Amino acid sequence: MSYPVFAVTVDLVVLTVREGRLHVLLVRRGCEPFLGRWALPGGFVRADEDLAAAARRELAEETGLDGPGGHLEQLASYGAPERDPRGRVVTVAYLALLPDLPVPTAGTDAAEAEWRPVGRLDLAFDHDRILADGLERARSKLEYTPLAAAFCPPAFTIAALRQVYEAVWGESLDPRNFHRKVTSTPGFVSPTGGTTEGEPGRPARLYRRGDATLLNPPLLRRKALDDRSE
Amino acid sequence: MSYPVFAVTVDLVVLTVREGRLHVLLVRRGCEPFLGRWALPGGFVRADEDLAAAARRELAEETGLDGPGGHLEQLASYGAPERDPRGRVVTVAYLALLPDLPVPTAGTDAAEAEWRPVGRLDLAFDHDRILADGLERARSKLEYTPLAAAFCPPAFTIAALRQVYEAVWGESLDPRNFHRKVTSTPGFVSPTGGTTEGEPGRPARLYRRGDATLLNPPLLRRKALDDRSE
DNA sequence: TTCGTTATCGTCATGATGACGAGAAAAGGA
DNA sequence: TCCTTTTCTCGTCATCATGACGATAACGAA
Structure with a gap:
């Protein structure tokens, strides 16, 4: 049986709270495509690497921190045929929640990295959508x-x-x-x-x-936003 | 830049309620690996196909139903290096909730397909884990x-x-x-x-x-199960 | 000392929920 | 026909969680 060939990447929605505002970690792309544009940090999954391990590696590379205290979980996967002009690339997005840290050091393949307040950003690839999904997940998780x-x-x-x-x-x-x-x-x-x-x-x-993993009863927002479907 | 090559599949956790019990749709594998073992239905994503489209296609092939009334959402992705003996295969799992239907007809690459009550199953690949994640997602979604x-x-x-x-x-x-x-x-x-x-x-x-997408306040289970962490 | 600030504790009305009683509306059998 | 069984639907009541907000505690600064 033959089957199509894909590349697989992990992308990270790294969130922190600085000065009372929610920030996301972005990198300026140092290579094509979207050279010079802001994007979520991420990279290719290696040949013998688990998805979660790739996410942890990228997080350590981009933030210089892999210690405990934060949180990392899988968010969702994105694989539209046209999402990457280089070819068929499926990305597995991860969501990281971190305490406020010093300004991150740029990784090897990122020209710059910085915290940006969440809001209207214009990111490379489908990263605006990934970020939106990550934000909704984070808001829901807090409940x-x-x-x-x-x-x-x-x-x-x-x-x-x-x-x-x-x-x-x-x-x-x-x-x-x-x-x-x-x-x-x-x-x-x-x-x-x-x-x-x-x-x-x-x-x-x-x-x-504490040692609880679930709040019962939950701590609900006043206005529930739309559910993310699909 | 070079990068490793992957195959990408979609696997489906298809749930329904029959005779007061929760059932999952399983297929008996008709080819290697795990020939003859029970597994979740699924297959390779095609060269020019979106992930969600591949999931809908597999669902239609396995159940013969693609009409409205049910629900299909992405569950999670699984990509451990050793999860498929054929090589590096990442699977994107989808969760489907369907009304009770006639016995499904087997697809082309499945020898048999049938509804099985959820419980102790011994599925191929890492499908026990995927099923467990799907069940927890379904239980939580109902809340x-x-x-x-x-x-x-x-x-x-x-x-x-x-x-x-x-x-x-x-x-x-x-x-x-x-x-x-x-x-x-x-x-x-x-x-x-x-x-x-x-x-x-x-x-x-x-x-x-109704037209609501979110229950506010939710309808909570008595005993909250452990949160699924990554 | 006095004031401003923030943390912590209490009070009260309201709304959601669990436990459970009771009537309404059908089928089926004596 | 009349009664029983079954299931649906509406109420009642105590309890718990929550929103709104008053009051006190414990600090630094003027």
């Missing part, structure tokens, strides 16, 4: 899982966690109700015993991630 | 979307919809509370005006799918 903590350093305050929700969802939340919800949901966060120091206002207790 | 109606014919009773939930979740629901929830959630279902006839008991009103 049903404690993954917001993946945007935070190992120890964080409830207020910092709330600001993650506000940045990702783009809406403001009542600090008192949010505090009640987070601290009363078993396994969401657990106190470290420490507090903040030197900040304005009353010191805040520090927490780390 | 947050009105997709349970995809398992039902165009007009259905509330009781039939409840039996879908009971089959997919494997737990029984209170008929009265379920009725209240479904009929009071805007856009979940809308009455057709008709009723059942000839059935035992009081005739039931018939409904069709």
Whole structure:
């Protein structure tokens, strides 16, 4: 039996919260096609490499960070025949949520890399669509899982966690109700015993991630966006 | 730039509810590898074919049905280097939810096809894992979307919809509370005006799918299962 | 000390849900 | 015909989660 031949890439939607806004990691393409255009970081899967391993490798190459604390999961795959002018390329997109980090160092095949606030971008390939899907996944994940903590350093305050929700969802939340919800949901966060120091206002207790993987009941947005279908 | 060469397949997790139990469509493999073993239906993506189009084509070939009423969505991709002895094959899995249909006719490359109750199966390749991911996705989707109606014919009773939930979740629901929830959630279902006839008991009103894409608030399972992580 | 700021705790009304009672509307048998 | 069985549909009530918001605690700065 004969069958068509494909190339397979991984592309990364790497999100973080900086200065109260949600940012995505972009690279300026250093080779054709779309030379000079902004795109999601990514690259070809190697001959003997698992998809998840390729995603982790690309993430380490682009951000210089592969340590724990963040989150990486498969997002979706994209394989329209015309999506890459070089030929038949299927890309497996991954979604990464990271705490705020120093400015990333450019990888080998990327001329530049930088954090950009999410919004109207005009990316190479079908990366606008991939980014949109990644954003919707991230917003939805925050409702049903404690993954917001993946945007935070190992120890964080409830207020910092709330600001993650506000940045990702783009809406403001009542600090008192949010505090009640987070601290009363078993396994969401657990106190470290420490507090903040030197900040304005009353010191805040520090927490780390709990061991829950699912929030029950979930923490729902006010306005549910359209479901992504197909 | 050179890069490794892959084959790309689509595999389908096709689910339906028959006699109150959740069933998955399996085919017996008619060629190597895993000849004679049960597997998910699927096949190679053609040279000029989109991934979703390939999934729809395979679904039509295996079930003989491509009409509306069901639901098809991308599930996840699997690309471990050793997952197919023929070489580097990445598969994009799709999840299909269909109303109960006549026994499927075997496709060209499948010796047999049949509905099997979900449970301990021993499938070819990594299809046990793909099936498990598909089941968890389906269970979760029923919580947050009105997709349970995809398992039902165009007009259905509330009781039939409840039996879908009971089959997919494997737990029984209170008929009265379920009725209240479904009929009071805007856009979940809308009455057709008709009723059942000839059935035992009081005739039931018939409904069709509403126009909502998301249930807010959701209809949650009692026991949340583990989140699928990557 | 006083004020501004932020964190944390409480209160109250409202809405969703689980448990369950009870009537409505059919088929079928005595 | 009349009763029983079955299933659908509507209500009731206690409980829990949530939104709105008041009040107090604990810091730094003026």
